[in-house]
Amino acid sequence: MSVKHALGRGLELGRSIFQLGILKPAGRVAAKFRGERLRLGPAARPVQPQPLLPARYRYFRMSLRGLAAQLQAAGFRRLAGGGSPRNRAVFLAFGVGLGLIEQQLEDDRRSAATCQEIQALFRKKKFQSPLKPFTSGYKLEDYVIGKQIGKGCNAAVYEAAAPFAPLRESTTCSLVELKPNGEETNVSESLRFPSAASYPLAVKMMWNIGAGSSSEAILNSMSQELVPASPEALKKEKGEVVLSGHFGSVPKRVTAHPNVIRVYRAFTAEVPLLPGAEEEYPAALPSRLNPAGMGNNRTLFLVMKNYPCTLRQYLEVCVPGRRQGSMMLLQLLEGVDHLCRQGIAHRDLKSDNVLLDFDAVGCPRLVITDFGCCLAEEGLGLKLPFTSRWVNRGGNACLMAPEVATAVPGPGVEIDYSKADAWAVGAITYEIFGQPNPFYSPEGLESRSYQEKQLPRLPASAPEHVQLVVKLLLRRNPNKRPSARVAANILHLSLWGKRALTSLNPASMGKMADWLLCQSAVVLLKGCGPRGSSVEAELQRGFLSNLDLEELRMAVRYLMYGRELWQSLLLSDLP
Numbered sequence: 001m002s003v004k005h006a007l008g009r010g011l012e013l014g015r016s017i018f019q020l021g022i023l024k025p026a027g028r029v030a031a032k033f034r035g036e037r038l039r040l041g042p043a044a045r046p047v048q049p050q051p052l053l054p055a056r057y058r059y060f061r062m063s064l065r066g067l068a069a070q071l072q073a074a075g076f077r078r079l080a081g082g083g084s085p086r087n088r089a090v091f092l093a094f095g096v097g098l099g100l101i102e103q104q105l106e107d108d109r110r111s112a113a114t115c116q117e118i119q120a121l122f123r124k125k126k127f128q129s130p131l132k133p134f135t136s137g138y139k140l141e142d143y144v145i146g147k148q149i150g151k152g153c154n155a156a157v158y159e160a161a162a163p164f165a166p167l168r169e170s171t172t173c174s175l176v177e178l179k180p181n182g183e184e185t186n187v188s189e190s191l192r193f194p195s196a197a198s199y200p201l202a203v204k205m206m207w208n209i210g211a212g213s214s215s216e217a218i219l220n221s222m223s224q225e226l227v228p229a230s231p232e233a234l235k236k237e238k239g240e241v242v243l244s245g246h247f248g249s250v251p252k253r254v255t256a257h258p259n260v261i262r263v264y265r266a267f268t269a270e271v272p273l274l275p276g277a278e279e280e281y282p283a284a285l286p287s288r289l290n291p292a293g294m295g296n297n298r299t300l301f302l303v304m305k306n307y308p309c310t311l312r313q314y315l316e317v318c319v320p321g322r323r324q325g326s327m328m329l330l331q332l333l334e335g336v337d338h339l340c341r342q343g344i345a346h347r348d349l350k351s352d353n354v355l356l357d358f359d360a361v362g363c364p365r366l367v368i369t370d371f372g373c374c375l376a377e378e379g380l381g382l383k384l385p386f387t388s389r390w391v392n393r394g395g396n397a398c399l400m401a402p403e404v405a406t407a408v409p410g411p412g413v414e415i416d417y418s419k420a421d422a423w424a425v426g427a428i429t430y431e432i433f434g435q436p437n438p439f440y441s442p443e444g445l446e447s448r449s450y451q452e453k454q455l456p457r458l459p460a461s462a463p464e465h466v467q468l469v470v471k472l473l474l475r476r477n478p479n480k481r482p483s484a485r486v487a488a489n490i491l492h493l494s495l496w497g498k499r500a501l502t503s504l505n506p507a508s509m510g511k512m513a514d515w516l517l518c519q520s521a522v523v524l525l526k527g528c529g530p531r532g533s534s535v536e537a538e539l540q541r542g543f544l545s546n547l548d549l550e551e552l553r554m555a556v557r558y559l560m561y562g563r564e565l566w567q568s569l570l571l572s573d574l575p
């Protein structure tokens, strides 16, 4: 081996370990170079990207550095101790080549610092609620209730108005009539959704059957509904949070996010006789209103913004175009990532539980709603002890991730929900791109037993990056499935970083940092213009406020992996 060759091999070895992420633990693979035992060996063939845990990544870096040092030391030893000069030089060159990878580590340190600075800049700008802040509204009498706008298994939802809760100027143009953009969609006629102008609020009245009528009992049984409640939602009395009474346990609360519903007020009150109650939910009424009713006298009311439709209703009349569909998927992933970061799993994601309105340019804005089945217990995180079959695994069995659906209860068993909502988003994407959800129909796939190769193809109209993300999200094995954050990053990079992507390399994130800086400048400038509150701008700000170098690197790896598979026309057989 020539010196030049050895230098090249050293560089290559370091780079390949670096690019692929060293996937085998040190010590298990011991490489030998010219008789010298080394503690690390490169992975021999391209392997699928896998998340590198920060601790492991640090360990890997230390090992790489250690390896370079070992080689250099061995080279010097041999230099001092004799041996053929050519051999010594070769040895030294290999070590030096490997040591050059240090430069990449330095590059990484700088890129990580850039990410942190950008993140800090964008985190400063808080998400603004579409309603002007209001101070009253803790009683049912504060609201004028209109007609019923929805009903589920646990509640009826009514439009409502309150003189003190007008919409912000910029959002009053939420489209009443949406003319789908010819280039983006197949639907030609205009679509009409009810206007929220006269009733900007929605009041959800929970059906209280069996929870008792004390406020404490109501909260205990419906506490998850309060997860998206703002800090001002519950009346504060003498500095203490009360809900028409005193409560022991309050669940975790999610902070505001553009893709997660906000509950502005929550209070208990006597169940009133609202329009359609006797016909639509007579059994949920208290005996005061219906002698045959089984409901309790008081219940929980939640006040939210009134959205024109659900995602399911929207998709019944409209097939979003490529870009719009990608942005809709991206919003769901952003919402799920926000929940995950706060240790909350929704556990009942479906197109009925996603509400939708439109930004000033007619782009659908999606918000995740109905937290009645969520996992948000303080101190529990995303892992639920599954010790008996009576433990509730969540709602909507059809869209239950395989690891949840197949879990068998037993001592010490835990269900890990950290990627379960992301899996459901993968399934909902079929609906967004105009296809039936493969997990719905009776003849459809079952999440507990499907094989990945049985998944239908998305229509050709779905962009390549969406097809890749859906394939990845619907992997059975959660360890091989990207998190919502990494999946969102793949879409962000594909939507806005296409040109930069051609030169991106997971081993050298310097170019990525340059692109991020340019992107930040663009987003900041756009934020000053009239489109500052557009869905696109919100998504871009969200991305920049959540930058993490390793998660970005992971996304780049997946993209490169997807590109390779596309090139070899193997995407349908994605392992």
Ligand SMILES: Nc1ncnc2c1ncn2[C@@H]1O[C@H](COP(=O)(O)OP(=O)(O)OP(=O)(O)O)[C@@H](O)[C@H]1O
Binding pocket: 149, 150, 151, 152, 153, 154, 155, 156, 157, 202, 204, 304, 305, 306, 307, 308, 309, 310, 352, 353, 355, 369, 370, 372
């Ligand atoms: N803020 C809102 N604006 C407009 N419509 C809403 C709003 N919240 C809910 N809805 C409508 O009411 C329906 C029922 O609401 P929701 O899903 O919260 O009730 P639920 O009884 O908890 O549902 P589930 O049966 O899933 O448990 C929704 O599908 C939607 O059509």
